[in-house]
Amino acid sequence: MSGTNNIISCPACNTSLTLRGKALTRALTCKNCGVYFRTGSWNKEQEKFQIPYTFEPALPIGAKGEIGGFIYEVMGVVIKKERKYKYSWREYLIFNRHRGYAFLSEYDGHWNMVWPVDSDPRASLFPGGFYEDGQRFQLYQKYSADVAYARGEFFFDVVDMTASTRNEEYINPPHFFALESSDDSMLWCKGEYIQRNAIADIFSVPLEKLPRSVGLGYTQPASGSFSISSLVISLIVLILATFVIQYIISARSADENIFHRDFTSADFKDQKFVATTPFHLNGGPQSIQINIHVPVDNDWFFSEFALVNETTGEEYNFTKEVEYYHGYDYEDGGSYYWSEGGTTAEAYISRLPDGTYHVNIYPAFGTTVTGFDIAIWRDVPSRLNVLWTIIGLAIFPVIYIIWAKSREKGRWADSDYSPYE
Amino acid sequence: MNLNDLKGLKYYLIYALALLAFFTYSGMVGWKWFNPTKTERERSERANGTHGRSYIYHK
CATH class of the missing domain: 2.60.120 (Jelly Rolls)
Incomplete structure (x- = not known):
């Protein structure tokens, strides 16, 4: 294996490969034979995965899209498989030369953008979680995983790193923190849920080519475009307005x-x-x-x-x-x-x-x-109208909160750390 | 609560304001909703009479 001018030869089939990530690339797969290998000389092992190399990721390698005002390029994709429960998900490594690397993970058609953060976010702890910037992040899962498939280029040895680290994820939808730790390292990443159609728009991919969303994503907000607290505050204000109106009506009757x-x-x-x-x-x-x-x-x-x-x-x-x-x-x-x-x-x-x-x-x-x-x-004045008005005002919030709580409970059904059990 | 929340709640708030407007109107005209007093309206043949219908015997 040797390389000059960002061109490297596959150690298995000797195909010449041009590195998109240039000197940053630490591992890659051969586009001809699919073998995974490292660019350095410290590890000569080659990996072949069970999933055939003909697998086509939803976001093609080299696809570009604008996120937060920066153009990111898809560098590589891995399929990771959890060791205990054997479920798998996909992680795309994306890169911008100014912002560095980040990930897009996809599970059951639900997408999250994940990026490394410099410092430990745990401002204060509580059993099973922590607070960061006043937000409560609760432990959702701990797992270890292996790479079942890789394609493209990586700025680290994704196979070894995945196999040697333990992961913890703390959620406060749509945000979460992921801790990737090994015996001698610790990496915190922050993540945010992204709608499936937003991913399609960002990378100009037809929506039907992206996996269809199933159920509620574990970081997907349970409620819609407003928070339950806002709904409750609105209801309280409206009920107070009802009493004020009734007082005025009674006073003038x-x-x-x-x-x-x-x-x-x-x-x-x-x-x-x-x-x-x-x-x-x-x-x-x-x-x-x-x-x-x-x-x-x-x-x-x-x-x-x-x-x-x-x-x-x-x-x-x-x-x-x-x-x-x-x-x-x-x-x-x-x-x-x-x-x-x-x-x-x-x-x-x-x-x-x-x-x-x-x-x-x-x-x-x-x-x-x-x-x-x-x-x-x-x-x-009819005082019963007040009661009917309050019922009329409350009926939507009550049904909505029951629905949202039910969805929230469903979100934790796949977690070993559900607060509902 | 922020502006996005208000935008998300706009249909509920429109409904709530319409309900409050109807509640106010009802209070102004003395309209009791779901009134348990069931009335039958009819027009008397004798417009200014004491009563315009026959006596209904009961019990």
């Missing part, structure tokens, strides 16, 4: 008693109904609330009501029933008091237009009750 009278059976004489005195509604559509109190005691009261607009003849018909029963049950030598029902009922009629109204009451009495009390209030 008249909530005025416009009719109140006791009726007895004597008021009906020979009629089957009785009418209230007319009352006026003006100032735009508004509500009325009719409160009925009947002193029933183990008895019932039922009535039809007709709210009549004397101007238009429009009628609003409704019924109300009041019943109240109580007594004692005797069981197991003891007595238990029970009661059901009550002595009041309430009717609420929405959006009544301006006009003069009265209410016709068609009562039916039980056995003992002979009278009732009726009060009519106008422009009464």
Whole structure:
């Protein structure tokens, strides 16, 4: 094996190979026979991989793309296989002469860009992770791996380095830190999730040529284009706004008693109904609330009501029933008091237009009750609308958070360090 | 919360603001949603009469 002017001969088939990485290249594969070898003289071993050299990586060697304003070139690709669980993933070595090297890793169609960092990121530790710049990074996996396939050029002996190092990965999607350590070295890398279509755009590769994404990537954000904390803050602000609006509505509502009278059976004489005195509604559509109190005691009261607009003849018909029963049950030598029902009922009629109204009451009495009390209030704010509004505001956040938590739990299903177990 | 979060939440915020607008309008006109008082509306033949329908006997 010898080389001058960035040309090197394959030790297996003697093919002349031009080095893209020039003097930086420390190992490469022969484009003719696929054998992996080192450029230095310290290790003459040649590697042949189980995967045939005809394997075509999704990003071709030599492909260029702009990341963060710098043009990176794909120098090499390896397929790594984890020793314990035997899953494999692909790592692309990319290079920019100003920024140095970085990696693009792909597993199950999910991509991460990974680049070395100078210092240990662990600002403070907690069991199973650390904080870096206020962000919590939690241990996701520890593994050792071997190279199952290599193609292209590498600035280090990727086969030996992979075989001799242990790896730890700490995640805080979309970011993560990877620690690659051996007995005498330690390398920290930082990573960030990249969308599959972004990779296709960066390297001008047809999207369908990239592996299809499966499930949730281990560094893929579980939520969409916003954080759950932002959603919760928005919900709290909106609920506060609801209460403020309700306060203003209540403050400007008249909530005025416009009719109140006791009726007895004597008021009906020979009629089957009785009418209230007319009352006026003006100032735009508004509500009325009719409160009925009947002193029933183990008895019932039922009535039809007709709210009549004397101007238009429009009628609003409704019924109300009041019943109240109580007594004692005797069981197991003891007595238990029970009661059901009550002595009041309430009717609420929405959006009544301006006009003069009265209410016709068609009562039916039980056995003992002979009278009732009726009060009519106008422009009464509905407090139940607050509840429905809050439910309406919360329904999306609640469903979304349940969905995101479920996805988050699914992310950790492949980890030996899941916080959910 | 940052601007990107607000952009991501825009459809939810539009929906929420529409709901609050409807809530405000309902409060202004006395509209109770899911009102348990079921009313039947009809127009009396006798526009200014005391009642315009026949008595319905019950119980």
